[in-house]
Amino acid sequence: MTAAGDAQPLPRRRVNPLGRAWAFVRYHTLTAFGILALAYLMLPIVVVIVFSFNDPAGRFNYTWEGFTTKHWTNPFGPPFIGDAVGTSIKVGLIATGVSVVLGTLIAMALVRYHFRGRGAANLLIFVPLTAPEIVLGASLLTLFLNLGTVLGFWTIVIAHIMFCISFVVVTVRARLVGFDRHVEEAAMDLGANEFVTFYRVTLPLIAPGILAGGLLAFSLSIDDFVITNFNAGTTQTFPLYVWSQAQRGVPAEVNVIGTMIFAVAVILMFFNILVQWRRNPKGAA
Amino acid sequence: MTFLHRHRWLTPYLLLAPGVAFLVLFFVVPLYYLSYTSLQEGTVQVGYTFTWAWDNYSSAFDTYREQFLRSLEYAGIATIAALLISYPLTYWIAFRGGRWKNLLLLFIIAPFFVTYLIRTLAWQNILADDGFVTNVLQSVGLVADDGRLLATSTAVIAGITYNFLPFMALPLYVSLEQIDKTLIEAAKDLYASSTKAFLRVTLPLSMPGVIAGTLLTFIPAAGDFINAELLGTPRQAMIGNVIQSKFLEITDYGQAAALSVILMAAILLLILVYTRAVGTERLAG
Numbered sequence: 001m002t003a004a005g006d007a008q009p010l011p012r013r014r015v016n017p018l019g020r021a022w023a024f025v026r027y028h029t030l031t032a033f034g035i036l037a038l039a040y041l042m043l044p045i046v047v048v049i050v051f052s053f054n055d056p057a058g059r060f061n062y063t064w065e066g067f068t069t070k071h072w073t074n075p076f077g078p079p080f081i082g083d084a085v086g087t088s089i090k091v092g093l094i095a096t097g098v099s100v101v102l103g104t105l106i107a108m109a110l111v112r113y114h115f116r117g118r119g120a121a122n123l124l125i126f127v128p129l130t131a132p133e134i135v136l137g138a139s140l141l142t143l144f145l146n147l148g149t150v151l152g153f154w155t156i157v158i159a160h161i162m163f164c165i166s167f168v169v170v171t172v173r174a175r176l177v178g179f180d181r182h183v184e185e186a187a188m189d190l191g192a193n194e195f196v197t198f199y200r201v202t203l204p205l206i207a208p209g210i211l212a213g214g215l216l217a218f219s220l221s222i223d224d225f226v227i228t229n230f231n232a233g234t235t236q237t238f239p240l241y242v243w244s245q246a247q248r249g250v251p252a253e254v255n256v257i258g259t260m261i262f263a264v265a266v267i268l269m270f271f272n273i274l275v276q277w278r279r280n281p282k283g284a285a
Numbered sequence: 286m287t288f289l290h291r292h293r294w295l296t297p298y299l300l301l302a303p304g305v306a307f308l309v310l311f312f313v314v315p316l317y318y319l320s321y322t323s324l325q326e327g328t329v330q331v332g333y334t335f336t337w338a339w340d341n342y343s344s345a346f347d348t349y350r351e352q353f354l355r356s357l358e359y360a361g362i363a364t365i366a367a368l369l370i371s372y373p374l375t376y377w378i379a380f381r382g383g384r385w386k387n388l389l390l391l392f393i394i395a396p397f398f399v400t401y402l403i404r405t406l407a408w409q410n411i412l413a414d415d416g417f418v419t420n421v422l423q424s425v426g427l428v429a430d431d432g433r434l435l436a437t438s439t440a441v442i443a444g445i446t447y448n449f450l451p452f453m454a455l456p457l458y459v460s461l462e463q464i465d466k467t468l469i470e471a472a473k474d475l476y477a478s479s480t481k482a483f484l485r486v487t488l489p490l491s492m493p494g495v496i497a498g499t500l501l502t503f504i505p506a507a508g509d510f511i512n513a514e515l516l517g518t519p520r521q522a523m524i525g526n527v528i529q530s531k532f533l534e535i536t537d538y539g540q541a542a543a544l545s546v547i548l549m550a551a552i553l554l555l556i557l558v559y560t561r562a563v564g565t566e567r568l569a570g
Contacts, residue, residue, distance in 0.1 A: 023479070026479075030373060030376070030377050030381070031377065031381070033373050033374070033377070034373065034374050034377035034378065034381075034389075037370055037371075037373070037374040038374070038389070038392045038393075040370070040447075041392055041393065041395065041396055041447075041450070042392065042395065043411065044396070044399070044404045044407035044408055044411065044447065045395060045396065045398075045399055045404070045407075047407040047410050047411055048399055048403055048404065048407045051407075051410060061410075062409065062410055062413050062416075063413070063415065063416075101303075102303050102304035102307055103304060105300045105301070105303065105304055106300065106301055106304040106305065108300050109296075109297040109298075109300035109301045110301075112297070113296065113297035113300075115294070115297045115298065118297075121301060121305060124305060124308055124309075124312075124313070125308075127312075127553075127556070128308065128312050130500070130501070130504050130552070130556055131504075131549065131552065132504055132505055132507065132508025132509075132525075132548060132549070132552060133505065133508060134508045134509075134510065134525045134528055134529065134545065134548070135319070135508065135545050135548060135549045135552075136312070136315075138319060138528060138532055138541065138542065138545045139312075139315035139316050139318065139319035139545065139549075140311060140315045141532060142315060142318040142319045142321070142322040142538070142542055143311070143314060143315040143318045145318075145322070145538065146318050146321070146322065158311055159311070161307065161311075162307065162308065162311040162312055165304055165307065165308060166308075169304075219397070219398070222400070223397070223400050223401055225401055225402055225511065226510075226511070226529075229529070229533070230529075230532065230533070238400070239400055239401070239402050242400065242402040242403060242406070243402055246402070246406065246515060250406055254403060254406075255403070258399055258400050258403040261398065261399070261400060262395075262398045262399050265397075265398035266391075266395070266398060269391050269394075269398075270391075273387045273388060273391065276387060277384075277387075
């Protein structure tokens with residue numbers, strides 16, 4: 001710019017004090033809004049945790065009556081609640097295991113191969129993600145009704161595997177896309193066959209994606225109410241238990257278990273973020 | 286092994302087979318049975334027979350037009366509200382988050398870690414008649430002294446907004462975070478004001494996130510019945526409430542299935558329009 005000699009100086013951007021004040025306000029308004037929005041997102045979570053320590057006078061745990069830790073000392077005290085949580089965990093583990101295997105295989109096929117019918121396969125993965133849960137649940141129910149299947153534990157498991165697969169595919173695929181296939185070729189050049197290469201090279205490298213997909217599947221399964229409600233018969237998962245109590249007043253122990261689930265999930269996520277930070281301290285994920 | 290070597294083209298199909306078979310069996314076939322059931326007549330006592338009962342559809346439309354329209358209205362308002370909250374929030378995280386980005390994102394998905402039903406029940410506490418929020422709004426005159434928040438459409442819409450907000454925020458965040466910041470600097474170097482740079486550069490580049498988020502929020506919102514059930518009254522009933530009560534309480538399977546098919550068809554239409562615009566690969570990945 002200095003070499004420009006007698007050229008006119010570039011017009012400077014207008015800086016008036018009012019504009020600067022406005023920019024300051026706007027900058028900090030955004031921050032304030034962001035913090036408020038996060039507070040709004042946290043509000044019900046705080047309520048759930050706080051009311052797990054409430055000592056409700058009647059059946060309804062609505063208004064603050066006093067502090068107690070009695071729900072925490074025996075969270076599985078109310079009838080049926082322990083069985084419901086147990087069923088939820090069993091369903092979650094089976095559904096996660098199956099959907100992770102099926103989903104990972106699909107993800108491998110979709111990322112690594114170009115084949116006839118790929119678009120259709122993509123669509124088949126995508127549509128369950130967007131279909132409303134009530135339609136997924138209702139349609140599965142009509143299948144079971146028409147076939148005369150008895151509803152119960154295994155129909156819940158089938159339903160959960162069904163809606164978890166797509167989520168696993170999407171998660172694992174994200175990890176596979178950035179995969180450097182040269183390391184596999186190197187393993188093959190060194191004499192490993194396809195299976196050894198998969199176990200020793202591919203699997204360890206995509207393991208974080210599979211783990212993430214599995215955690216997602218498990219949390220979706222534990223949380224699901226709508227689809228389960230259609231296909232449960234008389235079997236009760238934890239969300240179904242909560243629903244059955246909602247009209248009569250949900251016991252505070254439900255808040256305790258809700259808080260526990262929340263705590264486990266948050267700890268896992270923190271762990272994940274820590275690992276990312278250590279790998280990449282700038283935080284650019 | 287040798288067989289596989291000779292027929293390499295088979296590999297992707299073998300990888301896909303188990304997962305795709307599962308999805309066909311428990312996602313596609315059920316949709317067939319849902320449509321099949323929607324054309325059946327009968328009751329639980331005498332059984333159901335397939336009679337091309339198109340009457341199920343016309344009477345479903347006539348009887349439940351109000352609930353259909355209400356679902357679209359509530360889902361639409363909640364989607365817009367979620368967009369208005371999420372956009373500044375994710376913009377703030379994406380552009381000002383720095384190394385805290387991942388931590389701040391954790392706040393956005395934190396609600397997912399609390400069981401859906403439990404966090405909706407927490408809104409019952411928050412909006413309760415003698416609760417803090419109602420009292421404050423009453424004292425500033427926004428709610429009449431004998432007015433209430435719980436059991437109103439406001440409560441239902443607020444609940445839907447909250448519960449599906451992460452579906453809006455996550456795709457928005459992804460598209461905002463991917464924006465090349467130098468483009469905005471370039472716009473400013475070319476004398477665009479901040480507002481103009483936002484309108485002409487940032488906003489258009491974030492449109493894929495806006496569209497994906499809108500779809501991902503609107504679809505589950507339109508099919509939801511939990512918020513209307515727990516935060517509203519029968520006067521706030523949405524189409525989801527009708528479907529689930531017809532399937533599980535009244536056992537009027539024919540019309541319940543017809544209602545589900547209508548809902549699914551409306552949503553498939555939305556997706557079709559959308560996939561035409563952006564392609565399936567980007568949607569699912």
